[in-house]
Amino acid sequence: MADRNTIQKEIIYQTLCGLHCHPTAALVYDRVHQDHPTISRSTVYRVLSRMAEEGKILRLDLAGDDSRYDGEIRAHSHVRCRMCGAMADLPQPEVGPPEGDGGFLIEACAVMYRGLCPDCRREAEKLC
C-alpha cells in the first residue's frame, strides 16, 4: 500500500507529464487542485522542486521569469516565444564541447531558441 506522500507525488508527476506547455509550478498546482483539492500548493511546489533535484523532471530556470517544469527528460532543446512565453520541445542540436571552459566545471548544456510561436507569428504577420 503506497503511502499518501507517494500517491501525491505520483499525481503531481502525472499532471506535469500530461501538460506539454512546460508549466510553472503555479499552473501545475491549478491543474492538480482541480481534481485533488486536498493537495496543497506548498506540497506541489516542494514535490516539483525535489523531483527536479533528483533528475526525475527538468526545471528550466529563465532569467526574470518563473521557473518552468518539464516531464520530458530525454535530451532535447527548447524554443520560447518572446511575445507570450509559450515553450515547445525541439530536437537537440549537435553541440560540440566548448573551446575553453573559462575556468568553469562544465556540467550541462541547455539550448534555448527564441522567436515567435505560431499564434504570435500569425498576429505579427497580420500587422504588416
Ligand SMILES: [Zn+2]
Ligand atoms: Zn507566442
Ligand SMILES: [Zn+2]
Ligand atoms: Zn521540454
